Amino acid sequence: MTELREQIETVIQSEDVALFMKGTPQFVMCGNSSRALEALRSAGAPVTAVDVLPDPRIRQELSAISSWPTIPQVFVRGELIGGADIVEELAQSGELERTLEDRLGPDYRGAGAERVVSVA
DSSP: OOHHHHHHHHHHHHOSEEEEESEETTEEOOHHHHHHHHHHHHTTOOEEEEEOTTOHHHHHHHHHHHOOOSSOEEEETTEEEESHHHHHHHHHHTHHHHHHHHHHOTTOTTSSOOEEEOOO
């Protein structure tokens, strides 16, 4: 296993909510990444973001791990939730908040500040 793959898997497994996106929450570089981030923010999710743009290998390894071809990708407690469309639909139906509460506990809102980690 490559070091990069190990780093990606560590983020997926150790962070409550991992968002692999184009750009960062402070400087989003893609409309779909922005939509996923906003849905997570509106649900009060403690987001840890990973910018996939610095190294094309990040996207390759991530897609190999998740079997999901597009960016963004949202993981909650190690499980892939989906991309922008799915996360938005879950947010609109209220299912995103229920999922977060089920997996992170009832006090998940505000449990952690939004942050960015690097895997490259």
